[in-house]
Amino acid sequence: MIRQSSQWQSRDPAALPRALITLLLIALLWPGLQLAEFRPQVLFNSQNLDTMGRFLAGFWPPALDADFLRLLGKATLETLAMATAGMTLALLLAIPAALLATRALSVSRLLSDRAGVLGQFLRYPVRLLLMVLRSIPEIVWALLFVRAVGLGPTAGVLAIAITYSGMLGKVYAEILESVDPAPARALLLAGSSRLSVFFYGLLPNAAQELTSYTLYRWECAVRASVVMGFVGAGGLGQMIDLSLRMFAGGEVASILMTFLLLVLLADQISLQLRRRLA
Amino acid sequence: MKRAGGNLFILCLLLVAIAASFIWLQLDLSALLTADGRRQMHDYAAAFFPPDTSPAWLLKLWRGALETLAISAIGTLLAALFGALLSLLAAGRMGAAARVVCRLLLNALRSVPELVWAALMVLAAGLGPFAGTLALALHTTGVLGRLFAEALENTPSAPAQALREAGSGRVAAFVYGTLPGVLPQWLSYTLYRWENNIRMAAVLGFVGAGGLGQMLHVTLSLFQQSKAASVILAMLAMVLLVDALSGWIRARLG
Numbered sequence: 001m002i003r004q005s006s007q008w009q010s011r012d013p014a015a016l017p018r019a020l021i022t023l024l025l026i027a028l029l030w031p032g033l034q035l036a037e038f039r040p041q042v043l044f045n046s047q048n049l050d051t052m053g054r055f056l057a058g059f060w061p062p063a064l065d066a067d068f069l070r071l072l073g074k075a076t077l078e079t080l081a082m083a084t085a086g087m088t089l090a091l092l093l094a095i096p097a098a099l100l101a102t103r104a105l106s107v108s109r110l111l112s113d114r115a116g117v118l119g120q121f122l123r124y125p126v127r128l129l130l131m132v133l134r135s136i137p138e139i140v141w142a143l144l145f146v147r148a149v150g151l152g153p154t155a156g157v158l159a160i161a162i163t164y165s166g167m168l169g170k171v172y173a174e175i176l177e178s179v180d181p182a183p184a185r186a187l188l189l190a191g192s193s194r195l196s197v198f199f200y201g202l203l204p205n206a207a208q209e210l211t212s213y214t215l216y217r218w219e220c221a222v223r224a225s226v227v228m229g230f231v232g233a234g235g236l237g238q239m240i241d242l243s244l245r246m247f248a249g250g251e252v253a254s255i256l257m258t259f260l261l262l263v264l265l266a267d268q269i270s271l272q273l274r275r276r277l278a
Numbered sequence: 279m280k281r282a283g284g285n286l287f288i289l290c291l292l293l294v295a296i297a298a299s300f301i302w303l304q305l306d307l308s309a310l311l312t313a314d315g316r317r318q319m320h321d322y323a324a325a326f327f328p329p330d331t332s333p334a335w336l337l338k339l340w341r342g343a344l345e346t347l348a349i350s351a352i353g354t355l356l357a358a359l360f361g362a363l364l365s366l367l368a369a370g371r372m373g374a375a376a377r378v379v380c381r382l383l384l385n386a387l388r389s390v391p392e393l394v395w396a397a398l399m400v401l402a403a404g405l406g407p408f409a410g411t412l413a414l415a416l417h418t419t420g421v422l423g424r425l426f427a428e429a430l431e432n433t434p435s436a437p438a439q440a441l442r443e444a445g446s447g448r449v450a451a452f453v454y455g456t457l458p459g460v461l462p463q464w465l466s467y468t469l470y471r472w473e474n475n476i477r478m479a480a481v482l483g484f485v486g487a488g489g490l491g492q493m494l495h496v497t498l499s500l501f502q503q504s505k506a507a508s509v510i511l512a513m514l515a516m517v518l519l520v521d522a523l524s525g526w527i528r529a530r531l532g
Contacts, residue, residue, distance in 0.1 A: 012454075029355070035348035037408045037488075052402045081299035088296050135517045136510065139393070139481050140494065147498060148322050149310070153303050227393045231484055231495075237393075241485075244397050260389050273288070 058249020068251065072239070072258055079235035079262065082153050082228070083221035086160025091214070093165035098172035101126045104184060104202055105176075105194045127170075134166025138224050143231040156233030160221050171213055179205040208277055215270040222266040226259055236262070322503075329507035338493070339512045346489035346516070349407050350479040353414030354472040360415070361422030362464070368427035380423075387420030392478050396487040407488030414475050414482070425467045426460070433459040473524045480513045490516075 012018075042048060099105065106119050138159045145155035176198075184201035192200075229237020236259055243251035310319065366372065367380035396413035403409045438455030442448070483491025490513055497506040 029351065032348040032351050035345050035407065036352045036411045037406050038352060038411065039408060042403050042408065048402060048404070055401060077302060081302045084296055084299040085303055085305060088299070131518075132514070135514055135521075137477065137481050137513075137517075139484060140510065140513065143484065143495065143498060148319060154305055154307075157303065157305060223391065227391050230393055230397065240394060241397065244401070256390065256394070259394075263389065276285075276288070 055247055055249050058247070059253040061250060062253040062257065063248070063250035064254065068254070072236075072254060075234075075236045075239050075255075076258055076262055078153055079225050079229075079237075080222065080266075082156045082225040082233075082235055083160065083218060083266075086157045086225065087164060087214070087218050087221050089157065089161035090164035090168055093161065094168035094172060097126055097130055097165065097169035098176065099194075099198060101130065101169060102173040102176040104173075104179075104181060105188075105197060107188060107194075127173075130166045130169040132166070133162055134164075134170065136163070138163035139228060139231060142228045142233045146232045151232045151234070153234035155231075156225055156228040156235060159228060159233065160224060163224075164217060164221060168214065168217060172210060175206050175209050175213065176202050179209075211277055212274045215273050219266045219270045223263060226262070325501075325503035326507040328504060329511055330502075330504040331508060335505060335508065339490075339508060342490045342493045342509070343512055343516060345407050346479045346483075346491075347476065349410045349482070349487075349489055350414060350472060350475040353411045353479070354418055354468060354475050356411070356415035357418030357422050357471070358464070358468045360419045361426050364419065364423040365426030365430055368423055369430040371430075381427075384420045384423040384427075387416055388424065389420075390417065392417045392482060393485060396482045397485045400486045405486040405488075410479060410482040410487030410489060413487060414479060418471050418475060422467060422471060426464055429460045429463045429467070430456070469524075469527075473520055476520050477517055480516060 101123055103123070141159035141162050142155050145158045149155055149158070179202060183205070184197050187197045187201045188194075225233075226236045229235045229239065230241050232238060236255060240252060240255050240259075243255060310316070364380055364384060367376045368384055370377040392413050395416045396410055399409040399412040399416075403412060433456060435456070437459065438451045441451040441455040446454075479489055479491075481491045483489045483493065484495050486492060486495075490509055494506055494509040494513070497503075497509060
């Protein structure tokens with residue numbers, strides 16, 4: 001027995017700790033399995049299999065009749081328009097917020113390394129606001145706005161505008177802090193206003209990175225606005241939701257395919273534009 | 279000069295696209311700014327305050343948060359297991375045909391968003407957290423499978439080859455020659471996805487897949503705004519906590 005275990009140990013000296021860690025992990029995960037109602041067998045009970053089988057069988061052929069395709073085209077354009085309009089509104093909020101939040105335009109930092117207490121005090125609430133805006137997921141905002149302004153793309157546009165202004169504001173502020181501060185400092189010391197410091201001292205160096213990040217976020221906004229429809233905010237998501245409820249497999253297949261093409265297209269557009277900028 | 283003209287053209291195109299978007303959607307934002315619209319928005323927002331903090335509801339929230347955490351943890355774990363299996367195929371260890379098929383599968387899994395998977399899984403597995411777990415597992419398998427395969431392709435093959443030449447079996451050569459090299463990277467990818475999935479699990483409930491999202495959807499549908507407000511606060515707290523925790527861990531490891 002002893003010889004056997006020593007042989008086992010010599011083959012893999014770390015075997016015992018590894019086995020213990022595995023056991024510990026399983027013990028930790030056990031309540032998780034209970035909470036997540038982990039019951040793979042429900043997938044295979046005959047009723048569920050039957051429903052799913054009939055649904056999946058409906059995927060082929062995809063729905064291609066003219067009426068449906070027209071609806072699909074409209075929803076696709078609506079999705080793209082939601083993303084674009086949402087981003088535009090987000091920019092309107094994000095640019096002023098970034099200018100307020102960035103430390104790159106701080107006058108008090110010219111003289112000492114640390115920003116002045118007053119400046120910190122004014123910048124902090126803006127940063128906090130941006131954090132709250134972006135930390136609540138866009139689809140939660142969409143759900144809230146659907147209750148406030150009714151079903152349709154308006155709720156989706158507002159949701160994207162709010163979440164993305166939080167993200168863009170934060171990242172813009174960071175990008176402005178990361179570029180070479182010398183021109184901005186020189187202008188500030190010479191007494192020019194902060195706005196002209198931004199335009200002449202920071203923007204020329206930061207413009208490329210700012211645009212490229214904005215394009216990347218637009219791509220994310222397209223993805224987000226597809227999903228937004230699940231809570232009733234218009235676009236392709238709302239179509240998938242309806243077709244799923246009606247068990248119309250063919251329609252779901254067409255919509256999913258359109259969705260994949262749309263994401264691919266958005267990828268390509270943003271990639272081409274970014275490459276042009278580089 | 280030609281380049282500047284091109285850029286100007288693109289800028290005009292962008293402006294046209296933006297204008298077209300607003301016109302196409304017929305956004306009537308002015309309705310929000312009329313006195314009536316403002317009052318309605320104000321009433322709606324005011325109904326969320328104060329958030330419901332009765333002990334019974336807080337207890338339910340706690341259960342919901344734990345459920346969300348469990349969904350994300352089990353979903354990510356399943357994804358890591360399947361992702362590891364599929365990554366072996368996708369890295370071309372079982373032949374070129376398997377590699378192509380597997381990459382296609384991983385791409386398909388990855389391109390369907392979690393929420394769409396969740397809506398499909400609610401049909402397959404019924405309402406509840408299990409559907410959410412499956413949805414996260416399916417999407418994340420696609421993501422992790424690809425990342426794992428890239429890690430496998432980039433890891434040096436010398437240790438495994440040495441073991442093979444010394445006469446060990448294929449499995450043993452993989453477990454003791456290749457795995458120790460990729461495991462740290464696999465683990466960090468998995469943890470990173472888990473962080474993402476906690477955030478995602480909180481909203482999957484909107485299509486009936488359990489967790490905090492389902493509570494928010496139900497309370498909003500019943501016009502219980504003060505209860506909904508506390509669910510949103512719980513989500514916010516969870517997201518910020520996970521952010522802070524992962525930032526702390528990253529700072530310690532990095």
